[in-house]
Amino acid sequence: MNLDPRTLLFSLILCNTLMVISLFVATSSGNRVGKRDGMGKWAVAILLETLTWALVAARGHIPDTFSIIAANVLKAGAHALILAAICEFQRRTLPRWQYFAPLALTLLLAVVLVDDIRGRFIWIGLIYAFQMVLVARVLLSDRETRAGRAWRLLFGGAVMIVLVLGLRAFVALSGHGELAQPQVAGAAPHWVQIVSFIAIMATALLGSIGFVLMVKERTDREILHLAMTDSLTQVPNRRALMDYAERTLARRCGKPVALLMIDVDLFKAINDTHGHPVGDEVLRQIAARMLGRLRRHDVLGRYGGEEFCVVAPDTDIQGALLLAESLRELVASTPLVTENGEICTSISIGVSCFLSDGGRELKTMLNEADEALYVAKQSGRNRVAHLGALPAGELAAA
Template sequence: MLKLAAVSRSPGGSRAQALWLALGGVAYYACASFGMALFSIQPSNITLLWLPSGIGLAMCAQAGRRAWPCVFAASFFANAPGMGAQESLAHLLSTCVAAGADTLAAALAAAMLRRHLPHGLERLSSLFTFIAAVCLLPTLVSAVILAANLALGGYIAWSASLPFVGMLLFADSLGILLVYPLVAAWRAGPAPRPGAWRASLLVTLLALAMAWLAFTVFAGLIFLIVPTLLYLALRGRDQAVYVALALTISAIVALAARDLGPFHVVDTVQARFMLLSYLFSTTVVVLGMALQRHDLELETRARQDWQFLANHDALTGLSNRLSFMPMLENEIERARRNGRAFAVATLDIDHFKRINDTYGHQVGDKVLVAVAGRLRAALRTVDMVARMGGEEFAICFPDTPAGEALLAMERLRTGVGQLRVAAGGQQVTVTISGGMAVWRPDQPCGVDQLLDRADQCLYRAKREGRDRIVTD
């Protein structure tokens, strides 16, 4: 799940939150300065990719209003050189407006995230809501403010303000799409194993090499970057996918800031729009594929969980009657083909009703779990054990003669008799009674008849005094 959880407001949580905000502010300023150095156009604080928008969202989603001053300060100091804040009060005001617009965008994006996606960016179906409500709407508001601010300050002509709004909309939205999923995924789960990182690094280096060659040698390679990143989205862990995507998109923007390369046309505005459209669509497609893989993993895990619950007893974790009967049927078919005997046993916990009535059902459940654990530990991996219902269990011993199966049942009976289950200040002792039947090739029978023979032996064991194993 791609969600940022709020830090606790306890003293320890407050210190952790303060550290988080300080690191976020430094990262915001560093990414802004880095972006202006590599991605900037005129004026020099305007870039084709604004990664700080994603950092600002992560900070506000984590800390709420406490993050606003940090975002404002980091944006102010990052924008100041490009806006010329040292020259006049007007430039200082323009810088404050730019920082305020960045802070407003981060705060609004965090508010939209909490309102529309309270569980975070967790499924493919939530991606388009994330794009519309968290990316485009907040950045549109800030883009309009920034473009008007630049036009009023004389940095751009009013006629260029509308293209600037579009460019800022793409640049800021890209920053959110690239940074927020990465930060959220990193905080949500364990980092990939070193082996997974190595494979992801190779794919990332291939994508970066394609980007460089597309701008220097063969422009068509730019279109092979998408399937390369899609391969990683299908195979890699979330953190590795988002790191590779952010590095690749940043590299393309850095190359395009110097030379538009594959996106070069006569009209510079149109060329930038083509570039940003390519970057935006690439990012959305790769994110969508990663989220789709995540959806499939969740569905597969849920299906496996349901299958396990359908075939296993919820209390003891043993197989249940529903799954034991087909396994026993298959064992009969296998024994018929191979001409070998095998044994089946049913067993009961002695005086289990008295345990429940005396100590309560919680202690009764403890007894069931303890007996199941002893059965599971004492049997071979090829043996099949199930809780058939209540206090009754069944065991199948494949390819096992009657004598060996009887010895195994006696060991089980002795082991269970050594159990002591705590019940308040007392220790509850447990015994079992069992009945065993043998399927023989010369006397074949079905599942129901075999279990009925074992049950008849179990009833004899109870009549003869319990705590014993009886065979037919």
């Protein structure tokens, strides 16, 4: 099959144009207006890429000022906008020179080397490669971006472009600069040209798909976080807590698991005396204090109302009681500072434990911890209780 360079260019321009239309339609939808996630900048970047190849296709029919100088500057501008789009998505800023210096250098070199195709492919190619390195760097340096998989399409595209730029520079250095050009009128394309076309089209297509998927992945994570997080205290809600507890019990491998049921003492009196906003602040501060005392794999969640629950893997009953006592003392020892002044409060805790030598269900553990919490409340509050043997001191006997 004979391929015509202009046909390849037309295919590239058509593909990019359809992507631009799709991206602008996506960014202009009602639920995305004003949203800063980089989609708008990415759409403009692909638009500049499309204009670049349109100018290249018209080479020989329009002045070189447009087909060479303007085309190279638009290409550098597209790369700069791709970098800006990714940074906007990541909610980060880069020094402005990383955007504008490549543009200025490209303009300068394109003017100086307008009649030197070998020099353009080498020196301007280095600028494009530097821009792709910046793109790869921001992708690799952001942990949230790498939480999904779509970023790999963008990273792979950046690597592919660098390799193609290296190939074109090598061809230019070897004295066959015409083979590195995107099109040569009246001649069948060389394999170098075909590889370049495929790489450029694949990078634009897969890169755009990858960026859209990156936005979708983060949106999905945010929705999941909202669905599994208590909006007041920012700790896992009851659903997330129970899911974690079930998974912990399923993979405990014979190790004990402790469960602590925690209730804020006399919380209704706090609401009645100081108002619900202060009551909300009390819950937030208590949750924050307890979070600071837990281990990394312990999970604190809001069970409902003023009740919290802690799931502590690899914790026997003695360790669970020590943990519960430390949490009780942490809350009771220091007043909470609110807009209505200092408020002294305390918590009561019921403890249950899943031992390594028995088989129990989560429902049973919850019932036992709830019964122990009731004992702690009935024993005077500000207590830790367990339905088995209890330590002396502040711990209440069942």
